[in-house]
Amino acid sequence: MTEPEPLPGEPVSYEAATARLEEIIKRLDSGAAGLRETLELCREGRTLVELCAAELEAVGQGLEELRLDDLIARLEAGAGAAGG
């Protein structure tokens, strides 16, 4: 299943980021990229690595278990606080 292109402003998914990183590394390893392209690819790659690291960090801080009712209550409280 091919990953649809993210719309502008839509956050890049982890799998899209890793797929793009694979492409970047492949292009860099081929040695075909010039200096300007290499530096641009490296810059884009670093951004994507940071994104992946942030995603991994988000699911690496300790398991949080809660019941559906707690989640709903928390979301409602959040919505109420945002609304008020």
Next chain:
Amino acid sequence: MAESQTRPAGIDGSTLPGPYGVGRYAAGLRDFLRERPRVQLFGEVWNLRLSRAKVYLELRDADGALPCSMWRDDFDALALGESALADGAQVVIAGGLDYYAGSRTSSPSFTFAVSGLRIAGEGDLLAQLDRLRKTLDAEGLFAAQKRLRRPALPRTIGVVTGEGGKARDDVLAGLRRRGWQGRLVWAFAPVQDRHAAPRITAALQDLAATGAVDVIVVARGGGSLADLFCFCDETLCRTVALLGVPVIASVGHHTDRTLIDDVAALSCSTPTHAAESAVPVHCAEARAEAVAVARRLSVHARRALLHRAQALARLSRAPGEHVAVQRRRLHQRMREIRAAGRRRIEHERGRSGRKALVLDRKARASAGDARGATRLSALAMALAAHDPDRTLERGFALVTDRAGEVVTSAQAARRAGDVRLRFGDAAVDATITDADDRA
């Protein structure tokens, strides 16, 4: 007498008789039930179990069910095929009610004691299930969930399962194995009985409605198809199919698929496997990989800059090197021109010397000729004096033989016989005729 001693007092205010000893009452109940008329019943077989002495099954239809048992010998005497009595098979049974009264150490049980059994056909429930499966498939509902994107690294996972079941621990074990430590939302629901399907449906809808859940796992440990029949509920399956969040089902049954297995985005054999499938990425490995990729990017960037710097350095050196090369070439050409000039001069010098020598010899030769001219005319005069023609002019004759050889004696003339006499003006032939005059 002993009974009366141990019998406690009754409940104050109760008008009911007793209290009686339970064993005697149970025995009385057994006798009462055994006296009930024996009948034939029909329904579907579910949860068939074969033990050494007895065969147990439940006879069900839409209105109710009855636990049944049959002596193993009677059952074996029917000689039914292995799969003839699979869950859902329709049967007619004959028998009557019975009650095992139990004891202080064994539990009582109520049963319909089966004395005869006939298979009447495929179970209605299974036939209904098959019809529903075809309907949902024809509506394209099996494909809807499979089109949803399942995130490789979900932040929040919803789990619908029984609160006290083993599936709960299995899900946690699967997530631990992936190294995943995100947010886990439990939506507990009964997973076996007639209340299960609506509760599971509601849990799925509520989880999806939060908008905060990336993927949902529906998990239940193994069981018979009868136990899992709630997962074939039409409303539940339609809800799953149309849910905007991917559902991973793990409602394990070895032989038959439940309908939720068909409509879900993914169907797994165990809750552990379902949890692992919900997080396709192994988090620890992914972290190590991200570090490795970051390192490779840095190496590429550094190497690219280094190569460019080296290229620039080469370019900056190039003009100087070019001039030096041209200078070396120029010097070489000059050396070659000088050497060529020297060689030419030497060559010309050699040629001039040789010419001078020839001229010198010629000059010397010319000088010698002038000196010898006088001597030459003297020699010519001497030579002319010895010319035989001059002698012949003076009256002498020259005698030759036929071969032209000069004959210088009379003896030679006689030997020759024919001779030629050459005078000053002409020659005449002569023949020698006389003998030696000296004789």
